[in-house]
Amino acid sequence: MLLLALDTATPAVTAALHDGGRVLAAADEVDARRHGELLLPAVDRVLAEAGAELGDVTGIVVGTGPGPYTGLRVGLMTAVTVGAARDIPVHGLCTLDGIAYAAAGAGLDGPFVVATDARRKEVYWARYADARTRLGEPAVDRPADIAELVADVPAAGAGARLYADVFTGFRPGPPEHASAAALAALAAEKLAAAGDDGDAGFLPPLPLYLRRPDARVPANYKVVLPR
Structure with missing residues (x-):
């Protein structure tokens, strides 16, 4: 391999x-x-x-x-x-699963959260029971909207560092x-x-955006009539 x-x-x-x-x-x-x-x-x-x-x-x-x-x-x-x-x-x-795996290897044990910077004053984030077990699907949110969910929970990632006033359990040691x-x-x-015949649980190699694209087809076209 x-x-x-x-x-x-x-x-x-x-x-x-x-x-x-x-x-x-x-x-x-x-x-x-x-x-x-x-x-x-x-x-x-x-x-x-x-x-x-x-x-x-x-x-x-x-x-x-x-x-x-x-x-x-x-x-x-x-x-x-x-x-x-x-x-x-x-x-x-x-x-986020990779960051969680690395964070646990750097000493972050037990339940924790991982958050990365999503720009636009938002974070991509997920909760973990341990390094290999994500609790639910990843999400994108404004930090203030999830403050009660993440306060005092050990946290890793650049999003947690950027909004450490919300992710009050941020640990500076693990990878960001x-x-x-x-x-x-x-x-x-x-x-x-x-094993050889088992399902390893991988995802298809498709982008997980969590947001709609910025570019959109205009709702109303300007109509130009021939003379």
Whole structure:
């Protein structure tokens, strides 16, 4: 097994290789405006560091968001394209699940929340019973609207840091952005538990936006009659 993991749902451009037992290489760079420019060089770096080639990869793991439209699509389209070109499976995982997995590895135990910055003074967030168990579906909300739900609950992620007055249980230690290394480790764990014929519970590699697109067809067209 050699998994290539990618995520561009947050400001982090992150890639990693996992052999089913451990992370062989990882590359992380935070730059919210350069996902398309930085992702493929990051893939090249992790392959080179691990002494592997793209043809050695047996599966792709990709963060499905939630995340902003443009950045999120970079990772997903790259994953789907590589998967199709190499005829290998593409496994989708919720980006928040990857952050939760990494946060627990950094010492965040028990029930907690993960929140990322959704811009527009909102957060993408979800509750977790533990590193592997999300409680309900991810959501996008204004922090003030969920204050009673998240107050004093241990929290991780850039959204929790940004609105620490609401996420009063924010812990500064765990990762704030997506981690391809964590996604890869979580995916490897799921594949091992499922076995050859089991359902590992992956998502399709489709974007989880949680919002309607900004661009809309005008409701009323201006009618111009010929003379």
